[in-house]
Amino acid sequence: MKLFVKKILLADGWASNQTLTIEQGLITEIAAGESAGAEQAKGVVIPGMVNCHSHAFQRAFAGFSEQGGEGQDSFWTWRKIMYKFLQQLTAQDAQVIATQLYIEMLKMGYTRVAEFHYLHHDIDGNNYPELATMAKAIFNAATASGIGLTLLPVLYRFSGFGAQQATDGQKRFINSVTQFNQLVSDCFALANLQPNCNIGIAPHSLRAVDKSSLQAAVAHVRALDSKAPIHIHIAEQQKEVQDCLAHYGQRPVQWLLDNAELDQHWCLIHATHIDESERQGIIASQAIAGICPTTEANLGDGVFPSDEFLRENGTFAIGSDSHISVNPIEELRWLEYAQRLVKQQRALLTSNEQKSVGLNLWQQAAIGGAQSTNSNTGTLALGKQADLLVLDDSQLRLYAHSDDHLLDSMIFASRENPVLDVMVNGNWVIRDGEHSLTKSSAASFAELLAKLSA
CATH class of the missing domain: 3.20.20.140 (Metal-dependent hydrolases)
Incomplete structure (x- = not known):
């Protein structure tokens, strides 16, 4: 797959308007500009x-x-x-x-x-x-x-x-x-x-x-x-x-x-x-x-x-x-x-x-x-596993913050969860803040808590 990102934190710093090519869970190419048919990330991308x-x-x-x-x-x-x-x-x-x-x-x-x-x-x-x-x-x-x-x-x-x-x-x-x-x-x-x-x-x-x-x-x-x-x-x-x-x-x-x-x-x-x-x-x-x-x-x-x-x-x-x-x-x-x-x-x-x-x-x-x-994670670079977060930079606490100030604001000034989408090993596991098992898992967990606290 290809993912176009307007702003991304790469291993060597912030970059704008980049397209990631992801194959078998790994980042195989990082190219400037938007590639035809690339999915567009909904916000700023940082490493998981x-x-x-x-x-x-x-x-x-x-x-x-x-x-x-x-x-x-x-x-x-x-x-x-x-x-x-x-x-x-x-x-x-x-x-x-x-x-x-x-x-x-x-x-x-x-x-x-x-x-x-x-x-x-x-x-x-x-x-x-x-x-x-x-x-x-x-x-x-x-x-x-x-x-x-x-x-x-x-x-x-x-x-x-x-x-x-x-x-x-x-x-x-x-x-x-x-x-x-x-x-x-x-x-x-x-x-x-x-x-x-x-x-x-x-x-x-x-x-x-x-x-x-x-x-x-x-x-x-x-x-x-x-x-x-x-x-x-x-x-x-x-x-x-x-x-x-x-x-x-x-x-x-x-x-x-x-x-x-x-x-x-x-x-x-x-x-x-x-x-x-x-x-x-x-x-x-x-x-x-x-x-x-x-x-x-x-x-x-x-x-x-x-x-x-x-x-x-x-x-x-x-x-x-x-x-x-x-x-x-x-x-x-x-x-x-x-x-x-x-x-x-x-x-x-x-x-x-x-x-x-x-x-x-x-x-x-x-x-x-x-x-x-001992995992091939931690940064977004060629050959690294595609473990990444898409942040909602439309949140008022993050909106219009430039580069480094964005993470300062996220950690020290924001009380809302800024994470929109999450990719692990090249697969989307969280979309718009939700997981496919959110409801069923929560129901099973609540039932278990009731049993344990009875």
Whole structure:
């Protein structure tokens, strides 16, 4: 197909009056002027955003944990609510939730998601006859919605440092290394049958794996794909840092730098509580920081040092994590605003090359997200996958804004969803803000919520 665009954000900057030729999901030509018979985009075109961190099932209880209780509320009290909720979910339920979530992501401008998938077993904690039953639910949801998927099966062995025995609430997550590696192999086989999907792994955290299991899981996935993404929760809460110091005598990120061969295929999720040496170590390793501002704020985790990290040329991606918000614009707004509140300054997350905060954040997050998923996405250029958004620039908050100011206004001044149309891998999945499964998915999701909250 051919798509004519009056204004487009290409890899090398803004361009006007361009025709994209898209074949088998890839951009094969970008030419000046309008080609005969080309479809006309309804607004400004920008690259789609990658969501680097998702726990799909958590979408179903977003908003159910905002009641104060006795004592101090924190991530750890929130986790108890999550465990209780998990006691009810079937594989079919997980598919219903993920389908609804992925449609919501697409509508807001996410075109690919890294699913940090740790719900493996049945309600009683037993293996399904097919190890990848729950993973299949995620694959099916991605296929139905049309979103690109990077599935990250999670290795979860223990409940805490020192190989503490898993709790009853964690029974649906736990695998031996041998069983986990078999699950990963099974998921690779399934991904070969799915459009626009790939596989990595996610050692859950240093709390949940030890050195030997971490190394064994990494070796297995590297044998299957040397570029497979590896994601890990790390240094999200102060308690985790203190527990790691008590057990290993090192801070979490420093231990990981010393005991794992970090490279550009690793994504450190949160990395909230890091010191200067750890920050510089992440950057030197070329690993990505996976930042989830709305979830981190919701859980009271803390603030990642984005200003210093970006000034030192660190690579980052954004994720919606617990899905308290499913909106890349809000994630980027909070990423900047948190720094403004901490530093009591404005317009911090820029670069020497790009003084527009909005443009700088969108471009860097999309490129970092592509790296975090080992996907051919993140920019609009020859040979890249056609994952793109069409923005409604007739909205008053966006109307008549020139180039860089358009994304500044979109992120910091607009409260309407500006996304009109969404293309993933060369296919239109959102048209005029709607998805073909909007009504049926919402009905199934509402029915499930009624059952879960009964």
